[in-house]
Amino acid sequence: MKNKAYVNKHDCVACGSCVRVCPMSAIVVDGIAANINCEKCVGCGRCAKECPASVIQLKEG
Amino acid sequence: MKKRWYDYLWIATLAYLILGFVNILFAWLGLLCFLIPIVISIVKGNKAYCNKYCGRGQMFNLIGGRFGLSRKKDIPKWMKSKWFQYGFLIFFFAMFFQMLWVTYLVFSGARELKQIVTLIWTFKVPWEWAYYGDFLHSGVSQFAFGFYSVMLTATILGLITMILFKPRSWCVYCPMGTMTHTICKIKNRNK
Numbered sequence: 346m347k348n349k350a351y352v353n354k355h356d357c358v359a360c361g362s363c364v365r366v367c368p369m370s371a372i373v374v375d376g377i378a379a380n381i382n383c384e385k386c387v388g389c390g391r392c393a394k395e396c397p398a399s400v401i402q403l404k405e406g
Numbered sequence: 407m408k409k410r411w412y413d414y415l416w417i418a419t420l421a422y423l424i425l426g427f428v429n430i431l432f433a434w435l436g437l438l439c440f441l442i443p444i445v446i447s448i449v450k451g452n453k454a455y456c457n458k459y460c461g462r463g464q465m466f467n468l469i470g471g472r473f474g475l476s477r478k479k480d481i482p483k484w485m486k487s488k489w490f491q492y493g494f495l496i497f498f499f500a501m502f503f504q505m506l507w508v509t510y511l512v513f514s515g516a517r518e519l520k521q522i523v524t525l526i527w528t529f530k531v532p533w534e535w536a537y538y539g540d541f542l543h544s545g546v547s548q549f550a551f552g553f554y555s556v557m558l559t560a561t562i563l564g565l566i567t568m569i570l571f572k573p574r575s576w577c578v579y580c581p582m583g584t585m586t587h588t589i590c591k592i593k594n595r596n597k
């Protein structure tokens with residue numbers, strides 16, 4: 346199984362850093378939290394590395 | 407990712423910081439960085455300012471990310487705790503109102519204009535080179551010095567946490583971010 350990125354929306358500060366680094370354009374920030382499209386996500390982990398609030402985790406999906 | 411016009415707003419932020427060295431009155435433009443996010447959060451109920459239009463955040467992304475001036479370490483837990491975010495927000499605005507009070511005193515003539523920029527609320531830096539006399543009133547210049555102090559302080563703290571932690575660590579405790587976050591939450595509650 347492949348890894349997928351998930352956001353803890355409660356603590357996301359909606360800075361959009363993850364959106365900028367995602368090679369698959371899988372992330373949008375709507376409202377006040379990031380939203381990851383797990384169809385598009387390839388689990389590369391770049392978003393998690395960039396997230397200043399450390400609210401993205403890779404889980405098996 | 408396709409670049410959009412607003413991906414270049416970091417240039418405006420950089421220009422703002424430089425203009426403050428040239429003529430302090432440009433500091434007034436910084437009010438936009440206070441008003442626009444608040445208006446967006448009240449009208450739209452989202453933090454589009456943070457993830458699209460904030461030049462300060464983009465600047466940190468650029469310097470810390472592209473230029474690699476960041477250790478890319480997780481910020482300490484306490485720094486992303488609610489008490490720190492709100493504590494810093496309260497402290498920041500207390501200092502902000504203190505600055506407005508000094509401006510008021512200069513406007514009313516009870517105090518003389520001081521041509522200094524105060525960094526991190528502590529260090530007083532002589533800044534008279536960016537001062538060419540008063541426009542309308544010495545209070546107008548006083549506000550400019552005070553406001554530029556706030557903006558430069560935010561930049562310095564942001565740069566420090568950018569280097570120590572991740573590029574946009576500032577955004578975790580940025581008072582504007584915390585405030586718009588709260589406004590959005592209140593606004594979206596009644597949906």
Ligand code: SF4
Nearest residue numbers: 367386387389390392
């Ligand atoms: S893990 Fe990679 S592909 Fe998935 S959302 Fe994050 S950056 Fe995009």
Ligand code: SF4
Nearest residue numbers: 357358360361363396
């Ligand atoms: S980088 Fe982290 S805090 Fe910023 S929008 Fe993405 S998930 Fe949220």
Ligand code: SF4
Nearest residue numbers: 456460463577580583
């Ligand atoms: S949190 Fe502050 S610095 Fe970061 S994007 Fe929002 S307004 Fe800009």
